[in-house]
């Protein structure tokens with residue numbers, strides 16, 4: 465005969481899935497002939513652990529034999545150990561600032577720490593490349609002008625990746641090269657142990673002149689990494705297995721500090737829904753299509769426009785036909801060979817520019833496209849929207865990305881999401 469105590473205990477000892485503080489919801493209790501059926505629901509996190517002592521306990525119950533005390537205790541012991549084990553499986557997340565390095569948002573830097581004790585550098589998180597490289601103690605001093613440097617010899621956890629080198633060239637002709645260490649690397653509390661950190665032996669003059677930028681964190685796909693003879697994984701690829709969700713998000717802001725989050729999507733940072741679209745990860749960029757565009761209050765022009773979402777590129781580069789349609793609405797605008805792009809009188813009124821992601825629409829305010837004066841005293845201004853002809857690729861750079869909350873999802877297949885904010 466099953467005693468009430470046993471029944472009560474059975475309801476408590478029902479297999480709790482790992483990671484749930486509460487016993488799982490009991491859907492149905494079918495109490496026929498003194499028997500209790502407890503329907504299990506999977507823990508929303510999908511984690512489940514089998515408790516062998518509970519199986520034995522239920523066998524006692526099934527045959528109406530009072531279970532010995534030690535079995536009842538064993539069930540609780542195993543539950544407890546499984547609970548502790550699950551708690552140790554790291555579900556990592558991280559969140560860090562994206563700080564504009566000058567008054568026109570030419571790039572954004574994020575504080576990171578490298579090594580033991582931690583060395584803090586300000587790096588440009590760049591979804592358009594896949595090398596994590598830093599100014600270092602190996603960079604010739606005449607090429608360092610105010611940047612923070614990484615000194616591997618001052619880190620007890622640094623290891624030389626012997627025989628490995630790297631060399632990278634960016635779209636604007638800037639570049640760097642060097643050697644490789646592994647070390648502990650943290651962004652916003654999210655740590656990757658033995659991350660490949662590419663120490664610069666040489667940097668181009670444009671990096672030397674950029675004193676607020678100590679290097680880059682490539683967040684493109686690892687296929688683009690330039691380390692040889694064996695290419696290295698990006699910070700995101702290394703962190704992914706431990707992340708709560710296989711995502712990172714970019715919330716870049718106009719003339720203000722935004723943020724990058726890793727491993728979670730912060731619903732406080734956007735409004736409405738996130739619209740996702742598929743990403744072609746070859747050859748290694750976050751390549752996707754816009755579904756079309758409109759200029760100011762003009763009609764939306766549906767058209768698949770393939771390009772890359774690139775946080776490391778300052779401006780928005782689109783096909784010439786679209787760019788000329790835009791500047792046709794700007795009094796005094798011209799495509800200047802002399803200034804290397806579309807310029808206009810700074811006093812001109814600019815229209816907004818709207819781009820589509822699937823069925824969603826994202827509007828870039830005119831202020832983002834009135835990018836900068838040619839010089840502090842000039843009345844001529846340079847556009848934040850420029851032609852991509854000559855680049856061979858359309859680039860949805862910061863001028864576009866800062867108009868949205870962007871989710872870079874490392875799921876299989878990868879996808880990218882945009883939301884209004």
Ligand SMILES: Cc1noc(C)c1CN(C)Cc1cc2n(n1)CCN(c1cc(N)ncn1)C2
Pocket residue numbers: 570571588590591592593634635636638670671673674677680774775776777778
């Ligand atoms: C230009 C520029 N862009 O941001 C900054 C800072 C500058 C200023 N410049 C003096 C220095 C410089 C040049 C580059 N950077 N920094 C950042 C990485 N660059 C990229 C990344 C990428 N995904 N795609 C193309 N280039 C080129």
